[in-house]
Amino acid sequence: MRALSLVVFFVGIVSTAFAASPNVVLIVADDLGYGDVGCYGATDIATPQIDRLARRGTRFTQFNVAQPVCTASRTALMTGCYPNRLGMSGALNHTSKVGIHLDETLLPELFHDAGYATAIYGKWHLGHQPPFLPTRRGFDEFQGLPYSNDNGPLHPVIRGIPPLPFYRNETVLETDPDQSQFTRRFTDAAIEFIGKHRAKPFFVYLPHVMPHVPIFASDKFKGTSQRGLYGDVVQELDASIGELMAKLDEWKLAENTLVLFLSDNGPFLSYGTHAGSAGPFREGKLTTFEGGVRVPFIAVWDKKIPAGQLCEGLVTGPDVLPTLVKVCGLKSPEKKIDGEDLSRLLWEPQSASGRGEFAYFSGTELHAVRRGRWKLHFPHDYLTVDGAPGTHGKPANYANMKPRAIEESGIRGIASRHGYRVESLPLSLFDLQTDPGERTNVAAAHPEIVRELTARGETLRADLGDSLLKRTGSGVRPVGVAP
Numbered sequence: 388m389r390a391l392s393l394v395v396f397f398v399g400i401v402s403t404a405f406a407a408s409p410n411v412v413l414i415v416a417d418d419l420g421y422g423d424v425g426c427y428g429a430t431d432i433a434t435p436q437i438d439r440l441a442r443r444g445t446r447f448t449q450f451n452v453a454q455p456v457c458t459a460s461r462t463a464l465m466t467g468c469y470p471n472r473l474g475m476s477g478a479l480n481h482t483s484k485v486g487i488h489l490d491e492t493l494l495p496e497l498f499h500d501a502g503y504a505t506a507i508y509g510k511w512h513l514g515h516q517p518p519f520l521p522t523r524r525g526f527d528e529f530q531g532l533p534y535s536n537d538n539g540p541l542h543p544v545i546r547g548i549p550p551l552p553f554y555r556n557e558t559v560l561e562t563d564p565d566q567s568q569f570t571r572r573f574t575d576a577a578i579e580f581i582g583k584h585r586a587k588p589f590f591v592y593l594p595h596v597m598p599h600v601p602i603f604a605s606d607k608f609k610g611t612s613q614r615g616l617y618g619d620v621v622q623e624l625d626a627s628i629g630e631l632m633a634k635l636d637e638w639k640l641a642e643n644t645l646v647l648f649l650s651d652n653g654p655f656l657s658y659g660t661h662a663g664s665a666g667p668f669r670e671g672k673l674t675t676f677e678g679g680v681r682v683p684f685i686a687v688w689d690k691k692i693p694a695g696q697l698c699e700g701l702v703t704g705p706d707v708l709p710t711l712v713k714v715c716g717l718k719s720p721e722k723k724i725d726g727e728d729l730s731r732l733l734w735e736p737q738s739a740s741g742r743g744e745f746a747y748f749s750g751t752e753l754h755a756v757r758r759g760r761w762k763l764h765f766p767h768d769y770l771t772v773d774g775a776p777g778t779h780g781k782p783a784n785y786a787n788m789k790p791r792a793i794e795e796s797g798i799r800g801i802a803s804r805h806g807y808r809v810e811s812l813p814l815s816l817f818d819l820q821t822d823p824g825e826r827t828n829v830a831a832a833h834p835e836i837v838r839e840l841t842a843r844g845e846t847l848r849a850d851l852g853d854s855l856l857k858r859t860g861s862g863v864r865p866v867g868v869a870p
Contacts, residue, residue: 410643413647414593414649416595417596418599419621419682419683421665421683423621427666433612437648444692446683447736449698450703451703453470454749455653455675458479459477460704462475464494466494467494467725480535481515485516486519486866495521499526506589507529508572512535528556536566541566567604567606570595573593574631582634600655600658604620605623621663642688642689645711648685649682656678656776658806660776700740700741703742703745706726712728723862747764752854753853763844764812766814767812770809788804813828
């Protein structure tokens with residue numbers, strides 16, 4: 388009898404621990420713009436389910452990703468670090484031999500070590516060599532792509548890329564899959580995993596492939612929006628989020644599940660009719676203007692996070708990991724991270740303050756520093772759409788592209804491949820409170836602010852480097868390289 392009592396006692400402890408450990412569903416859209424969602428101002432794309440998330444929880448207006456490009460942005464989410472600290476700037480492709488170093492601790496590993504069931508369905512993009520696959524980095528299950536969906540024969544511009552692999556765990560399940568079924572497949576897999584593991588804590592990472600070019604919608608959603616195929620794709624994403632939330636409600640999991648929704652960076656503007664909108668912000672993906680880094684971010688947790696609230700505090704990609712560590716009672720990474728625990732904004736979205744400052748990197752270049760309302764851009768080149776925006780899945784100025792230029796590297800190579808032109812920005816100070824579109828340079832009127840942020844830039848360069856000034860950062864750690 389005593390043995391039975393002890394068993395019941397310990398089962399009770401485990402059950403209580405699980406009840407106190409919230410489930411987490413992290414949903415990430417790819418290249419979705421700030422202006423592509425109804426509750427962020429879209430009028431020609433219907434997103435009733437995402438809008439319902441905003442009414443059910445808190446909508447953030449100043450969430451910035453770590454860099455305006457896929458791999459770098461996701462590195463910050465998974466590690467809590469500026470991607471520059473880990474040598475993971477920019478975007479990997481099918482030829483890349485690197486990934487996040489195995490000595491670094493990833494968010495799924497923290498959840499796994501805490502007893503959570505973990506899964507990823509969608510795009511990984513943090514290294515496709517065997518040591519860097521999701522199932523080696525804390526995930527129990529993986530279905531999806533190792534890198535972007537344009538890294539295959541359907542690339543809008545570049546020809547000769549090998550077949551696009553679709554993985555199940557560490558096995559290539561198929562090649563060149565039907566991309567119109569991606570949203571459906573990933574949603575179904577996530578729901579199935581949650582249903583199977585709903586008796587214990589789970590962490591589901593759902594990094595959707597869409598609406599990254601090339602874009603596809605299933606037959607059910609084609610022609611349903613007022614913004615062409617791009618709008619159809621977003622509306623299918625929206626519906627899928629509604630299906631997932633309905634299952635959480637049906638299984639009575641909503642009161643113990645934190646749901647986060649965001650985009651990995653701003654819209655790929657040069658693709659025009661196949662790209663999103665940055666709303667009121669300047670430029671888009673691949674630039675460090677707000678249009679490239681400020682994205683939708685919504686947090687929902689029934690009876691925990693206040694419903695229908697608006698948070699105007701600054702939150703960034705690196706802050707997601709330490710915030711989840713705090714909320715879920717996880718063990719913190721041993722190595723230095725750059726993110727801050729901003730869980731206070733979940734509970735008090737209107738009264739609590741956000742992050743004090745943020746560094747804007749593009750690749751290995753430090754482009755800007757923000758402190759409060761002030762954002763100082765250091766002199767740098769940037770990309771802007773070249774001529775009329777692209778149509779039918781081709782980038783702007785596609786007809787005038789030279790084949791040799793398409794293979795160039797660096798910022799001018801990117802411009803050649805994706806229909807951008809390169810322009811230069813002088814030292815510029817913007818007041819994001821009165822000028823969120825970054826149009827009026829007020830540096831001359833605020834020399835003291837310029838001096839303060841310039842000095843802060845020097846400190847950041849000493850830590851994280853800056854290839855523009857040929858500076859090497861002392862705080863940069865090794866990138867992982869496959870043997």
